[in-house]
Amino acid sequence: MRLSVIVGLAMSIGLIAGSRISAQVTNEIILYVEEDLGIRRFFYPVDARVPFSNGELSDLSMVELRHEGVPVPATYTALSRWPDESIQWLAVNFNASIGPLETKTFNLERVMRERARVDARRGLTVTDLGSDVQIGRLRFSKNASPLIRSVDFSGERIGIGTNGIRVTDWMGNIHGIEQGAVTFEVMRLGQQYVELRYEGRIELDLENSIPFELSIGIPNSKSWFRATIEIDDPDNLVSMVSFHTPLSFGEGPLAWDFGTDRWTYGALRGVGDVVRLTTDTDVEGDTEWGVAMTVDGETSLYEVSTGLSTVSGWGHAQGPDHVVAFGIDHLGRDPGSYLMAVTGSGQLTLGRSVNNGVQNLTIYQHFVSVPVHIGAATSPMSMLNPLSVRCDDARYRETGLTPGSGR
Numbered sequence: 001m002r003l004s005v006i007v008g009l010a011m012s013i014g015l016i017a018g019s020r021i022s023a024q025v026t027n028e029i030i031l032y033v034e035e036d037l038g039i040r041r042f043f044y045p046v047d048a049r050v051p052f053s054n055g056e057l058s059d060l061s062m063v064e065l066r067h068e069g070v071p072v073p074a075t076y077t078a079l080s081r082w083p084d085e086s087i088q089w090l091a092v093n094f095n096a097s098i099g100p101l102e103t104k105t106f107n108l109e110r111v112m113r114e115r116a117r118v119d120a121r122r123g124l125t126v127t128d129l130g131s132d133v134q135i136g137r138l139r140f141s142k143n144a145s146p147l148i149r150s151v152d153f154s155g156e157r158i159g160i161g162t163n164g165i166r167v168t169d170w171m172g173n174i175h176g177i178e179q180g181a182v183t184f185e186v187m188r189l190g191q192q193y194v195e196l197r198y199e200g201r202i203e204l205d206l207e208n209s210i211p212f213e214l215s216i217g218i219p220n221s222k223s224w225f226r227a228t229i230e231i232d233d234p235d236n237l238v239s240m241v242s243f244h245t246p247l248s249f250g251e252g253p254l255a256w257d258f259g260t261d262r263w264t265y266g267a268l269r270g271v272g273d274v275v276r277l278t279t280d281t282d283v284e285g286d287t288e289w290g291v292a293m294t295v296d297g298e299t300s301l302y303e304v305s306t307g308l309s310t311v312s313g314w315g316h317a318q319g320p321d322h323v324v325a326f327g328i329d330h331l332g333r334d335p336g337s338y339l340m341a342v343t344g345s346g347q348l349t350l351g352r353s354v355n356n357g358v359q360n361l362t363i364y365q366h367f368v369s370v371p372v373h374i375g376a377a378t379s380p381m382s383m384l385n386p387l388s389v390r391c392d393d394a395r396y397r398e399t400g401l402t403p404g405s406g407r
Contacts (some may be wrong), residue, residue, distance in 0.1 A: 014148065030105050031092075031391045036359045037385045038100045044194065044316035044382070045219035048092040049406035050108065051399040053089070054082040057090065065092060066107040073123070075190025079406055089406035095221045103386065118310045123191030124220045131295025133186070135194045135218050138225060142184040144198045144214065145177055148245060148264050153223055153367050156319060161246025161347045165214060165229050167202050167359070168240040168351075177202050177212065187215070192402050194218045204237055224325075224366035224383060242339065243260040243358040249346045259312035259380065264291055264303050268344035271340030276341040278309055279331060287332045314364075314380035317342050328351060329362035 033049055035041060057063070065074040074094040078087045089344060098104055101314035127134040132141050133148050139150040146163035166174050171257075182200035198214040209234055217226045231241055258277045268275060279289040289311040291302040305311070313331025317324050328350050331338045340352040352361040364383045396403055 023133055029108055029110070029395050032088065032094055032390050033098065033104045033106065034388045034390075035098045035100060035102050036388060037381060039379065039382055040100055041096070041098050041382060041387065043095045043221045046092075046094050046096050046223055046387050046389055047193070047217075048094075049079070050090045050092060050391060051401035051406065052090060053397060053399045054088075055084055055086045056399075057087045058085075058257045060087070060090075060154040061088070062110050062112075063108050064111045065094060066109060066181050067104075069107075069234070072106060073192055075188060075192040077188040077190075077195075088401070090234070091188060091406070093188065093190065093219070095192065095219075098387065105330055122220050124194055124218065126189060126194055127187070128311070133184075134198070135196075136220070137223070138218060140196060143179045143182050144184070144200065145179050145182075151367055152364065153322070156368060157248055157322065157367055159246040159248035159346055160351075161345065163246055164244060165212065166242050166244060167204075167210070167231060168242065169204055169237060170239045172239075175202050175204055178209070187251050190216075192220050202231070208235075208237060209239065222366065222383075223368065224364055226362065226364050228362045229360065232357075233359050234357045236355055236357065238353075238359050240337070240339070240351045240353040241361050242349055243361060243363045244350075245348045245365060247317065247324055247346035247348050250321060252320050254342070254344055254346065255316075255318040258340065259347070260289070260291075260303070260305075261310045262303065266302065267288065268342065270296065271345040272297070273344040274341060276339065277311070277315070277394065279338045281332055281335050281338070283335050302318040312381065313338070313340075313384055315340055315342070316380075317346070317348065319346070324348070325364075325366040325368065325380045325383065327364040327380050328352065329364070329384055 029050060033046055058079060060076045063076065065072040072094050074092050077091040079089040079091050082088050092108065095105060115364050124136050132139050137152045140147060141149050144164055147151040148158055148163060151158050164178055168174050182198055184241065185197045187197045188195035196216045201209045201211050210231055212229060212231045215228050227243055229241055229243065231238060254268040256268065256275055257263065266275060274294040275291065277289060277291050279287055281287040288305050290304040292299055293302045311332055314325065314327035326348060328338055328340065336352050336354040339349060341349040350363045366383060390403060
């Protein structure tokens with residue numbers, strides 16, 4: 001039987017004088033947090049988007065998240081505003097422990113006082129270092145190239161190599177970003193969640209350059225980050241967008257596995273060895289995949305799909321003292337060609353190609369210490385299938401906003 005724990009998300013928003021008198025005011029908003037993959041989640045990050053009517057909410061300090069009457073640590077961010085500067089979409093980031101197929105709800109209340117102080121478990125700290133920004137144990141450069149300066153979980157996890165986003169044109173040439181044309185902004189800032197935003201251009205040649213947006217989200221409760229890249233490519237100049245990370249594993253063989261229904265795994269023994277998983281998914285959802293190995297400069301097939309064999313968008317790379325889980329969101333579900341590749345030196349490449357005028361890619365990387373069995377290093381399926389969260393249907397009708405339209 002599906003478990004259900006109802007947690008109200010209540011909000012009492014006062015009317016605002018003048019032109020805001022007509023704004024819709026709701027005394028209670030219910031947010032339902034659902035686990036629909038069938039696994040237990042512990043202190044799992046939740047990214048809620050709450051809509052508000054024009055003039056209904058003017059200040060972030062007017063709301064407070066509660067669970068069964070107890071204040072819950074949360075990060076509040078105005079994602080968009082109405083023309084009168086009142087909040088249109090509010091992001092509420094918090095953590096929830098929830099059982100398989102369970103539903104919980106939380107209360108967001110209007111407060112006319114200072115918001116209650118609540119201690120955040122493993123709260124994130126953010127430090128501006130001039131050209132870099134440190135979020136917890138992760139450090140990112142503000143010019144996005146190289147993107148990840150440092151990942152320190154009891155030992156440095158970033159080495160030397162290609163680092164950041166790249167695009168490949170139809171001639172096979174790989175292009176990086178124009179460092180001087182990058183803007184950087186912290187979009188969400190709190191102990192529970194931090195989001196970084198980069199915007200800039202990628203120069204393909206002397207006549208063509210294309211704009212990109214890159215957002216990186218870091219939750220406080222997991223040692224991972226989520227990166228989303230979007231590139232406007234109306235002339236279809238780009239064949240693939242990719243995310244590159246030079247991981248540092250130390251000396252010795254590098255074990256790897258990919259999330260196929262055959263539990264495909266192996267080892268890279270030379271720094272120049274490479275394993276690649278490539279997939280093609282058509283508009284009907286049919287996916288073909290293959291794994292190739294390059295050893296001592298010779299490339300050969302390792303495994304290929306047959307019949308109804310399936311592949312998920314995740315993998316692991318494991319060295320002597322730590323594991324990195326990685327994933328590509330919607331691999332095998334959305335049309336396109338996908339790539340996951342690891343070299344014996346630790347260079348990780350995650351890529352996607354679509355031909356619809358917009359190239360987009362969302363990836364995860366999760367850093368884990370050993371000893372741990374590589375198959376249980378993380379729960380990558382939970383990483384790629386976050387908890388779903390929604391308001392009452394009436395809430396969307398009252399505000400005139402639709403679920404999923406909040407950035």
